[in-house]
Amino acid sequence: MAKSIASEFTKGLWNEIPPFRLVLGLCPVLGVTTTMQNGVGMGLATTFVLICSNILVSALRNLIPGKVRIACFIIIIATFVTVVELAMQAYAYQLFQQLGMFIPLIVVNCIVLGRAEAFAFKNNVMLSAADGLGMGIGFTLSLGALGGVREIIGTGTFYGASLFGPSFQPFTFMVQAPGAFVCLGLMLCIMNMFGSK
């Protein structure tokens, strides 16, 4: 079974798009998607960590002993998360403050660890990079979409710009905690209706 770089890349965009198809890494998905901007920012940060950790894990896969591999993965991931954390503090401080705790929590995001364990540890560097990029973009798209829907319904704005004029009554349920669960559940339902293989 030949694996091409293109197919590894595209599977993250639809067939296995996280977090809809792979129900992993839900915490940031629910926590930061009150606006589209936050969602996309979080998605990009996760994408960076995902690609870098996938490349490094894959490059070191013959050196890492199988028994302590999880600990090694975690150190690699934590290193890149620290890089993102410091970079965001320097160049995107406002976004960093809004995302708050969820940036350090990328360390324990199941998607990143899951891809390292399930994919990068068994495949070569190029394939792993493609996998990381695909999964990362898929994750960013999902977060952006969820953030967009919640922002439009919950506050009546789209990427910060007002949509419906002053007479619009925002449905604040959507930007609060319960709305996040319901909105994600219904989006998953819509995806299931169209995407059932």
Added chain:
Amino acid sequence: MGDYIVLIISCIFVNNILLAQFLGNCPFFGTSKKMETAMGMSMAVVFVLVMAGMITWMTEAYILKPYNLEYLRTISFILVIASLVQFVEMFLRKSIPGLYAGLGIFLPLITTNCAVMGVCLINIKEEYSFMQALVASFAYAVGFGLALVLFAGVREKILIARVPKPLQDTSIALVTAGILSLTFFAFKGMV
């Protein structure tokens, strides 16, 4: 004393770690299909979270702060939690096999449970004292267990219900969690 009671109530109900702060959602959906696994996971989280809360607080206060190493917080906390989990697992296997049989498979999962890491970070962010951090860790863990067990009970009932096809499994679980979260919302004005 009154302060601690307020802290406990706010950590268990008002700021419930699963339903209001969105931390630890992977095990929330992963282990809530059966009551048994939900109970096991809750017990393991209470156990580890209290220990992790104490140890990370000490790491921050005695190692990171005095040497101005705060930027290493993420990496050092995750290392502390991962080794703690490993240590607890080995200790339980040798000395308390009964408990190990109950918690065993859930322990490794806890390393990647954002609830544990999240509570440790909250303790630091809120600048809790040692006692407060200890009480808050315990209360958050109890809140986690409460929400998980409640949710598992509801999900067992959903299994017998007839659910439309596209809504099945995770989708209906998410909507149910939303409604459960709405009920916890009612505690908002309490503290």
